[in-house]
Amino acid sequence: MDASTGIANLEAEAAVAAYLEQHETKGLLRFITCGSVDDGKSTLIGRLLHDTKRLFDDQLAALESDSRRHGTQNGEIDYALLVDGLSAEREQGITIDVAYRFFSTDKRKFIVADCPGHEQYTRNMATGASTADVAVVLVDARKGLLTQTRRHSYIVSLLGIRHVLLAVNKMDLVGYDQAVFDTIVAGYRELAAQLGIDHVQAVPLSALKGDNLIERSAATSWYDGPSVLEYLETVEPSRDEAGLGFRLPVQWVNRPNQDFRGFAGTIVAGSVKPGDAVVALPSGRRSQVARIVVANGDLERAAAGQAVTLTLTDELDISRGDVIAGAGQPPELSDQFAAHLLWMGEQPLLPGRPYWLKIGTRTVGATVTEIKHKVDVNTQDKLAAKHLELNEVALCNLHLDQPIPFEAYRDNRALGGFILIDRLSNATAAAGTLEFALRRAGNIHWQHVDVDKAARSTSKGQVARCVWFTGLSGSGKSTIANLVDKRLHAMGRHAFVLDGDNVRHGLNKDLGFTDEDRVENIRRVAEVARLMTEAGLIVLVSFISPFRAERRMARELFGDGEFIEAFVDTPLDVAEQRDIKGLYAKARAGKIPNFTGIDSPYEPPETAELVLDTVAESAEALAERVIRRLLD
Ligand SMILES: Nc1ncnc2c1ncn2[C@@H]1O[C@H](COP(=O)(O)OS(=O)(=O)O)[C@@H](OP(=O)(O)O)[C@H]1O
Numbered sequence: 001m002d003a004s005t006g007i008a009n010l011e012a013e014a015a016v017a018a019y020l021e022q023h024e025t026k027g028l029l030r031f032i033t034c035g036s037v038d039d040g041k042s043t044l045i046g047r048l049l050h051d052t053k054r055l056f057d058d059q060l061a062a063l064e065s066d067s068r069r070h071g072t073q074n075g076e077i078d079y080a081l082l083v084d085g086l087s088a089e090r091e092q093g094i095t096i097d098v099a100y101r102f103f104s105t106d107k108r109k110f111i112v113a114d115c116p117g118h119e120q121y122t123r124n125m126a127t128g129a130s131t132a133d134v135a136v137v138l139v140d141a142r143k144g145l146l147t148q149t150r151r152h153s154y155i156v157s158l159l160g161i162r163h164v165l166l167a168v169n170k171m172d173l174v175g176y177d178q179a180v181f182d183t184i185v186a187g188y189r190e191l192a193a194q195l196g197i198d199h200v201q202a203v204p205l206s207a208l209k210g211d212n213l214i215e216r217s218a219a220t221s222w223y224d225g226p227s228v229l230e231y232l233e234t235v236e237p238s239r240d241e242a243g244l245g246f247r248l249p250v251q252w253v254n255r256p257n258q259d260f261r262g263f264a265g266t267i268v269a270g271s272v273k274p275g276d277a278v279v280a281l282p283s284g285r286r287s288q289v290a291r292i293v294v295a296n297g298d299l300e301r302a303a304a305g306q307a308v309t310l311t312l313t314d315e316l317d318i319s320r321g322d323v324i325a326g327a328g329q330p331p332e333l334s335d336q337f338a339a340h341l342l343w344m345g346e347q348p349l350l351p352g353r354p355y356w357l358k359i360g361t362r363t364v365g366a367t368v369t370e371i372k373h374k375v376d377v378n379t380q381d382k383l384a385a386k387h388l389e390l391n392e393v394a395l396c397n398l399h400l401d402q403p404i405p406f407e408a409y410r411d412n413r414a415l416g417g418f419i420l421i422d423r424l425s426n427a428t429a430a431a432g433t434l435e436f437a438l439r440r441a442g443n444i445h446w447q448h449v450d451v452d453k454a455a456r457s458t459s460k461g462q463v464a465r466c467v468w469f470t471g472l473s474g475s476g477k478s479t480i481a482n483l484v485d486k487r488l489h490a491m492g493r494h495a496f497v498l499d500g501d502n503v504r505h506g507l508n509k510d511l512g513f514t515d516e517d518r519v520e521n522i523r524r525v526a527e528v529a530r531l532m533t534e535a536g537l538i539v540l541v542s543f544i545s546p547f548r549a550e551r552r553m554a555r556e557l558f559g560d561g562e563f564i565e566a567f568v569d570t571p572l573d574v575a576e577q578r579d580i581k582g583l584y585a586k587a588r589a590g591k592i593p594n595f596t597g598i599d600s601p602y603e604p605p606e607t608a609e610l611v612l613d614t615v616a617e618s619a620e621a622l623a624e625r626v627i628r629r630l631l632d
């Protein structure tokens, strides 16, 4: 190597280092583009990428290797890995049709989430928009505001984006007419005001010709605002988190030895320094920050966006999912909320069905207790709804099985944004935003009673249990439950039969046979069965209970070994042949809608404690098996 190449190399290295440093320290803007290919979206993004000519080559290399290790794309580049997105969702391995693109200018670096405009838009937009600061809403100048514009803007507002760049594209096709532009902008400002989008910058654009994209165009001399790129380089999205105190959701507890106990996570709001008074939630215990530790030493101060490990001056019991907050204005705790849900599940949302809720680093059990209304995302009309389908949005009441520290999503996305997870498939079922806490249950406490279940069971000379018979109509549930009941009675035991037909005449007479009514039917009878075991009884529940999710919910109300699921296994053709009530004949004739096994599903148990095959054995023999299981 001669001297001159050596120098050239040194210069090149210095240039690379300077470039990397510049990128390191440059601010990052995340934005989302809404609109369709017809509106010129691909042209807009393509030109921005092309004309700025800067892809992060270094980042791409890292991304490629990460994609091979953790990606879901068979080793192909998985762009979703580069952004946080709904990170919980990524852990779920759900594939979302959102493309992330990267480019940079001298002033900023950018991540664009590009969401296709097809029918999965809600789910995709929710993912793309959940971390975006700005939305670029494209409108075709010839067409003006469309239903799609309303829909996209509604989702943008729901996900807390306050800054919209309204790109009125194809101005060349309307002769750069200011009147056309002004009419569209006026209409959009009205919509934005309704939706609470505070900041709208409208730009007359021709993405194809390049007018007002990178540079301002002479063709629109009447326009004196910024070009699209100028806006993106200079907009300062107000971060609502800025006004909040310090918040650190704890990701893990770092305890390498007896002398060090640190709480690691990313600060989502506010700042912290050693000596600050903090409170751990939900416990409410107080302490002070001792040290702020990062990889290369201690910090004097850390702020939102930084990943740190805190140590405290007191030994507090803090675990993953807890939040460490500034003691001055900590987040509230609640287990009841009004929340918006964007449904992403293939299975519909049924109120009363249990899901997992993942918020920040915490996962808790949750049910939707009521759908207040669903929202037509095209018109923002409020509609009554009993269930929610894929891509629908609704305001719901949510009940969690324990209180969590939270903030309204509009104030803090990290402590107000969540996903719901289907308990059986483990798939993401919804993305949601907490709006406010409901106080109803706040003043209701558990009342202690001295005579407990054990005492009541013992005095009856038995162990309280619940046998849950499930199976098709006519499978033999009632017949077997009745035989078991008689045998127990003869033995001097205290049992009680809860039969679907009977309970539906009283407690549940308001319920029919839609999926949502069956969920509520089972929820109520499971609660009643639990109360009866509290009273020391052996409860024999005989309900079709067609869904696994609700049988599981029932099971979870009971202690270990208390719940015995008995699958009354009778093939449909056998039950139909028996047809003791003539219901199958009526159902086949179309006179009973939603009949189980005919036009309403039955999900057979996968892990029942007892499988009672009514073809192979007599009702008496099967009842005997139940008794043996009950008494062992
Ligand atoms: N559409 C439809 N589908 C199923 N069953 C129907 C229907 N309409 C009325 N019936 C009668 O209601 C009884 C089932 O009530 P359940 O409360 O056990 O049903 S469920 O658990 O809510 O699915 C069931 O009683 P069993 O035959 O004892 O199972 C029927 O007699």
Ligand SMILES: Nc1ncnc2c1ncn2[C@@H]1O[C@H](COP(=O)(O)OP(=O)(O)O)[C@@H](O)[C@H]1O
Residues within 6 Å of the ligand: 471, 472, 473, 474, 475, 476, 477, 478, 479, 480, 542, 568, 578, 580, 613, 614, 615, 617, 618, 619, 622
């Ligand atoms: N091995 C068996 N176990 C239970 N029932 C049986 C059996 N074999 C025939 N049957 C008949 O099947 C019918 C089941 O009806 P029922 O107990 O009312 O069912 P379900 O409560 O599940 O709707 C009864 O007429 C019963 O005599």
